[in-house]
Amino acid sequence: MKYSNLGPTGVSLAWPLSRPVVILLCGLPGSGKTTFARRRERETGAIRFSTDEWMADLGLDYFDALRDNVQNxxxxxxxxxxxxxxxxxxxxxxxxxxxxxxxxxxxxxxxxGTELHYFDVPFDELWRRLETRNANPPYGTVPITRELLEDSRLRLQRPDQAEFSLFDRFVVHH
Incomplete structure (x- = not known):
């Protein structure tokens, strides 16, 4: 078994000097979550979890019944x-x-510690980004139809000021 692609090099997994942080990302497809998460991972050494990428690594479809098992x-x-x-x-x-x-x-x-990052991007911009992404989907992403994006927008419960106050840190990304 080869271990050459286990993660970024130069990232120290030594015990940190301060308490760990759980960083939650909230946003619709195409809002910039993955781009932000990858950058934050490189900058801080935090471990990034993407269920979509794990599903792809396991050869499973995004809508596979095993998704809940993988997530758990x-x-x-x-x-x-x-x-x-x-x-x-x-x-x-x-x-x-x-x-x-x-x-x-x-x-x-x-x-x-806890951080919440909310990615608040206008619908038309989300759809523009997704059309571009759908044309040549990167590994671990799922093509998103406009109908699926509309449905996602209806199901999103946007964080408000009261919720933001429950986190040690929050950031709204536009």
């Missing part, structure tokens, strides 16, 4: 890393307030 395993894995003092970036969009609350509570129980 990834949730256990990131929690173990946080317990060991490492920061994580959870890239899965977290559209529902209930999901964000649950993840924040887990992070707090583990003694981690």
């Amino acid at each position: 395993r990834l949730d256990r894995l990131w929690a173990q890393l946080v317990e060991r003092g490492l920061s994580v970036i959870l890239e899965d969009g977290t559209w529902q307030r209930e999901e964000r609350d649950e993840l924040r509570h887990i992070a707090e129980r583990l003694g981690a």
Whole structure:
């Protein structure tokens, strides 16, 4: 078995000097979550979790019935890393307030700091980006139809000021 592609080189996984941080990303497809998460991963050494990429790595379709199993395993894995003092970036969009609350509570129980990054991009710009991405989809992404984007927009529960105040840090990206 080869281990040449296990992750970025030069990233120290030594115990951090301060408490770990769980970074939640909230936003629709095409809003810039992955671009931000990859940059933050390089800059900080936090471990990035993308269920879509794991599904692709396992040869599973985005809508495969095993998605929940993969997500549950990834949730256990990131929690173990946080317990060991490492920061994580959870890239899965977290559209529902209930999901964000649950993840924040887990992070707090583990003694981690919490950040919420909300990607607030106008619908027409999202669709423009997705049309470009759909033409040549990068690895681990799923082609998104306009209908699916519309449905996603209806299901998104946008964070408000009251929710932002529950996190140690929050940022709105436009």
